[in-house]
Amino acid sequence: MWRLNKVRHKAVRHGDSLEELKLKRREHERALRQARRDRQLVSKRLLLNDDEDQPEVTMDTNTGEQDAVGLFLKLQHGGPGREAHLEALSKVLRDPSAQLAFLKQENSMHLLVGFLTGSDATCRLQAVRCLHELSHSPHASVSSACLPATPYLLTYLSGQSTKFTELCLYTLGNLCPDSDAVKEKLLAQGIIPALANCLENQRHNLAVVEAVGFTLSQFLQAKNAAEKIIPAVLASSLPSNLLSVLTPDPKFGLAPAIECAWCLHYLACSMKDNRELLAHGALLQCSSLLVSLGGAVAEGNKEEGLELFICPLLRCVGNLLSSCPVKELSTQAGDVRIVAALCTLVQAFLQSRPALARESAWVLNNLTALSSASCSALLTLNLVPGLMKLLPFSQGINTMILRILANIAHKKKHFCAQLTRCGLLSALCATLKMADQEMVTLSMDVLYMLVVGGPQVAEEFVKQGGFPLLEALQYNGEGAIRRRATHLLERHLLSCSSYCSENVPCS
Amino acid sequence: MLRPEPGRPESPRDARPGGGGGEEGEEGNPFDFAPQPVRLHRDHELFEDGDVLRHLYLQDLYVSEEAEDKRALCVSEFACHFSSCSAVFSSLEEYEHHYNSLHRHVCCSCRRSLPSARLLDLHIQEWHDSLFTILAQRQDMYQCLVEGCGQKFRTSKHRKDHLVRIHKYPPDFRFDKTKKNRGTQQTKGQQQKDTAMEVVDEVCEGTSDPPEQGESMETYVCEEEAARMATPASSEEHADVSAADPSTESPSTEPPKARFSYRIPTTVCFGHGSVRGFRGRRGRRK
Numbered sequence: 001m002w003r004l005n006k007v008r009h010k011a012v013r014h015g016d017s018l019e020e021l022k023l024k025r026r027e028h029e030r031a032l033r034q035a036r037r038d039r040q041l042v043s044k045r046l047l048l049n050d051d052e053d054q055p056e057v058t059m060d061t062n063t064g065e066q067d068a069v070g071l072f073l074k075l076q077h078g079g080p081g082r083e084a085h086l087e088a089l090s091k092v093l094r095d096p097s098a099q100l101a102f103l104k105q106e107n108s109m110h111l112l113v114g115f116l117t118g119s120d121a122t123c124r125l126q127a128v129r130c131l132h133e134l135s136h137s138p139h140a141s142v143s144s145a146c147l148p149a150t151p152y153l154l155t156y157l158s159g160q161s162t163k164f165t166e167l168c169l170y171t172l173g174n175l176c177p178d179s180d181a182v183k184e185k186l187l188a189q190g191i192i193p194a195l196a197n198c199l200e201n202q203r204h205n206l207a208v209v210e211a212v213g214f215t216l217s218q219f220l221q222a223k224n225a226a227e228k229i230i231p232a233v234l235a236s237s238l239p240s241n242l243l244s245v246l247t248p249d250p251k252f253g254l255a256p257a258i259e260c261a262w263c264l265h266y267l268a269c270s271m272k273d274n275r276e277l278l279a280h281g282a283l284l285q286c287s288s289l290l291v292s293l294g295g296a297v298a299e300g301n302k303e304e305g306l307e308l309f310i311c312p313l314l315r316c317v318g319n320l321l322s323s324c325p326v327k328e329l330s331t332q333a334g335d336v337r338i339v340a341a342l343c344t345l346v347q348a349f350l351q352s353r354p355a356l357a358r359e360s361a362w363v364l365n366n367l368t369a370l371s372s373a374s375c376s377a378l379l380t381l382n383l384v385p386g387l388m389k390l391l392p393f394s395q396g397i398n399t400m401i402l403r404i405l406a407n408i409a410h411k412k413k414h415f416c417a418q419l420t421r422c423g424l425l426s427a428l429c430a431t432l433k434m435a436d437q438e439m440v441t442l443s444m445d446v447l448y449m450l451v452v453g454g455p456q457v458a459e460e461f462v463k464q465g466g467f468p469l470l471e472a473l474q475y476n477g478e479g480a481i482r483r484r485a486t487h488l489l490e491r492h493l494l495s496c497s498s499y500c501s502e503n504v505p506c507s
Numbered sequence: 508m509l510r511p512e513p514g515r516p517e518s519p520r521d522a523r524p525g526g527g528g529g530e531e532g533e534e535g536n537p538f539d540f541a542p543q544p545v546r547l548h549r550d551h552e553l554f555e556d557g558d559v560l561r562h563l564y565l566q567d568l569y570v571s572e573e574a575e576d577k578r579a580l581c582v583s584e585f586a587c588h589f590s591s592c593s594a595v596f597s598s599l600e601e602y603e604h605h606y607n608s609l610h611r612h613v614c615c616s617c618r619r620s621l622p623s624a625r626l627l628d629l630h631i632q633e634w635h636d637s638l639f640t641i642l643a644q645r646q647d648m649y650q651c652l653v654e655g656c657g658q659k660f661r662t663s664k665h666r667k668d669h670l671v672r673i674h675k676y677p678p679d680f681r682f683d684k685t686k687k688n689r690g691t692q693q694t695k696g697q698q699q700k701d702t703a704m705e706v707v708d709e710v711c712e713g714t715s716d717p718p719e720q721g722e723s724m725e726t727y728v729c730e731e732e733a734a735r736m737a738t739p740a741s742s743e744e745h746a747d748v749s750a751a752d753p754s755t756e757s758p759s760t761e762p763p764k765a766r767f768s769y770r771i772p773t774t775v776c777f778g779h780g781s782v783r784g785f786r787g788r789r790g791r792r793k
Contacts, residue, residue, distance in 0.1 A: 358553065370542075
C-alpha cells in the first residue's frame with residue numbers, strides 16, 4: 001500500500017551514487033516541467049504489494065515474455081493452481097514487454113475479466129492486480145486493452161474489501177488520462193456517481209479515501225473538465241465529502257488529505273464562479289486548516305511532505321477569495337489569524353520552496369485586497385516589518401509583497417501612518433532603485449499614498465534622501481514611471497520644508 | 508508577470524484620496540493603484556513549480572526540502588535610472604557607489620556630471636556665470652583645482668601650467684581641450700570657451716582618453732573605475748552622464764526630455780548635493 005511515510009525513489013538501485021540520483025531527478029523534473037508547458041502533465045500510480053518496498057522490475061525481459069505467455073496458457077487450460085498462476089502473472093506483468101506479449105495472446109483480456117468477475121475471491125484479487133499492472137503502462141495501447149474490464153471495476157467500487165477497492169480505484173485512475181475516448185467511456189459508465197458513492201460510504205477508510213481522491217483528481221485535470229466533468233462533480237456529494245476528510249489523521253498520515261486537497265484545488269481553479277464550493281464552506285475550512293498548519297510550521301513541526309498539502313490549500317483559499325462576494329467575506333474567512341499563518345509560510349518556504357512562498361504571498365494579496373480587517377491585523381500583529389524584509393527577493397515575491405503593502409496603505413489613512421512608522425519609507429528608497437519596473441511603479445504608488453496620508457511623510461522622505469531618486473526617475477524610459485515621479489516631485493515634495501532648507505543658491 | 512483581473516468590484520473602504528482616481532479636482536493624476544484580488548487559473552505559470560512537485564510525488568520521486576538541491580534565491584537587481592546610463596547592479600552598495608560617483612554632482616545647466624561638489628561649484632562658476640566672465644577680464648579668477656592651494660589665475664592656461672609645474676600634474680592631462688561642436692546638438696546659451704578646464708577626479712592616475720564625445724568639461728572617470736562600478740551596456744556613457752542629453756543617446760531610443768519646472772526660481776537649487784546650477788533654461792535642447 002502506498003503511503004507517504006516512506007520516502008521512496010523509483011530510481012534507487014544499488015550502485016547509484018547520490019550524484020547520479022540527483023541527476024536523474026533533475027532530468028525527471030525537467031521532463032515534467034516541459035510536459036506541463038505542453039499541457040501534457042499526467043501521472044499514474046502503482047500500488048505495490050504489501051511485501052514490496054520498491055517497485056522491482058525484472059531485468060530479464062525474455063523470461064518475462066515467456067513467463068507471461070506460459071502463465072496465460074496454463075490459466076486458459078484451467079485446472080488447479082489458478083490462484084498461484086494469477087499471482088505469478090501479476091508479478092510478471094510489471095515488465096512492459098511481458099505486458100505486450102500477454103496482450104498479444106488472443107482472449108487474454110477476456111480471460112482476466114473472467115477471473116475478475118468469477119466466484120473465487122482470491123482470483124478476483126489477483127486478476128485486478130494484473131489489470132492494475134497493465135493500467136500503469138505508459139503505452140496507451142496496453143492500458144486501453146483494459147477497457148472491457150471497466151464496467152466491472154466500477155461496480156466493485158461499492159464493495160467492502162479495502163484492498164480490492166483500492167486496486168480498482170487506482171486502475172481506473174491510471175486509465176483515465178490515456179485518451180479522451182477512455183474518459184468519455186468511463187464518464188458514460190457512471191464513474192462520477194460511483195466515486196461519489198464510494199467516498200460517501202467509505203469515508204472512515206482512509207486508504208480508500210486516498211484512492212478515490214487520486215482517481216477523481218485524474219478526471220479533474222482533464223482538458224475539458226470544466227465543461228463536462230466538474231459540473232457533475234459539484235452537483236454530487238463529492239465536494240462536501242472531500243471537505244469532511246480534509247483534516248489529516250495524525251496516525252494515518254497526510255496522504256488522503258493531500259489527494260482531497262488537490263481535488264478541491266482543481267475544482268476551485270477551473271471555474272470562475274465558485275459559489276457551490278463557497279456554500280459548502282470550502283473557504284472557511286481551508287483557511288482554518290492553513291491557520292493550524294501555519295502554527296505547526298512556526299513551531300518547527302514541519303512534517304515531511306507538508307508542502308504537498310499546504311500548496312493546494314493555498315490555491316483554494318486564493319482562488320475562493322477572489323470569487324467570494326465581499327459581503328460574505330467575514331463569514332467565509334473569518335479568522336484573521338490567517339494573516340499570521342500566511343506570513344509564516346512565506347518566510348518558511350522562502351529558501352526551500354520559493355514558489356510556495358510566492359503563492360502564500362499571492363493569497364495574502366487577495367486577502368488584503370478584500371478585507372480591511374486583515375490589513376489591520378497585519379499591522380496590529382506587527383507582521384509588516386517581516387514582510388518588508390522580503391522586498392529584496394525577486395521572482396515575483398517582492399512585487400507581491402509590495403502589492404500587499406499597497407493594499408494596506410490604500411485602506412485607511414491611519415494605516416499609512418502606521419506603515420510609515422514601520423520604516424516603509426527607507427525600504428522604498430531601496431525599491432525605487434530597482435531594475436524591475438513593476439517594483440518602481442508600485443513603489444511610487446505606495447509612496448504617493450503615504451505622502452497623501454500624512455503631512456510629515458514628504459518631509460521625512462526627503463530627509464532620507466528620496467528626492468534625488470525621484471529626480472532620476474524623471475528620466476526613466478517608461479512614461480508611467482516618469483509621470484509618477486514628476487507628479488510626486490511637483491505636487492508634493494517641492495513644497496516641503498526640509499527640502500527648502502537645503503537650498504544652496506548657485507554662485 | 509501577474510496582473511489583477513479587471514472588473515472585480517472594489518471592496519468598500521474609507522473614502523480617501525489615494526489610488527483609483529486621485530484627489531478631487533486634480534487633473535492628470537497618474538496614480539491608479541487599486542487593490543485587486545488575482546484569480547489564477549489552473550494552467551497559470553505561477554502554479555508550475557507546485558504542480559511539478561505534486562506529480563513528482565505521484566511518481567514516487569518526491570524529495571523532502573532538506574534533501575533538495577538548494578538553489579540560491581534571486582535578489583532583485585538595481586538599475587541606474589538615468590536613461591542614457593544602462594548600468595545594472597546586484598547590490599545596493601554598488602548602485603550607491605555608481606550613483607554617487609557619476610550622477611550626484613550634476614550641473615543642471617549643461618547636465619555634466621562632476622566628481623565632487625567643489626568641482627561642480629568651480630564648473631558652474633567658470634562656465635555658467637556671466638559675472639565670472641566679466642570679472643575674469645580684470646582679475647585672477649581661475650582657482651587652482653587642488654584643494655587648499657588657494658591660488659588664482661588669470662586664465663585657465665595659467666592654471667594648467669601651475670597644476671603641472673607645482674602640483675605635478677601630467678602635462679597631457681586633459682587640459683584645455685577646445686570645445687568641439689556636436690553638430691546640431693550644441694546646447695544653446697552655453698558660454699563659448701576657448702580653453703576648457705578638464706575636471707578630473709583627482710585620484711585618477713591614468714590619462715587614457717576619455718570617451719570622445721566631442722565636448723570638453725566631461726567628467727573623466729578612470730576606465731578601471733568605471734568598469735568596476737557597473738556592468739553597463741555602454742560604459743563610455745558614464746563619462747557624460749547627462750541623462751537628457753540627446754547626443755549621448757542612441758538614436759533608436761526615445762530620449763525622455765529634461766523637465767524644467769516653471770515654478771522654480773532659477774537661482775534655487777534642489778536637494779543637498781544633487782543637481783545644481785541654473786535651472787529653467789528653456790529651449791536649450793532640440
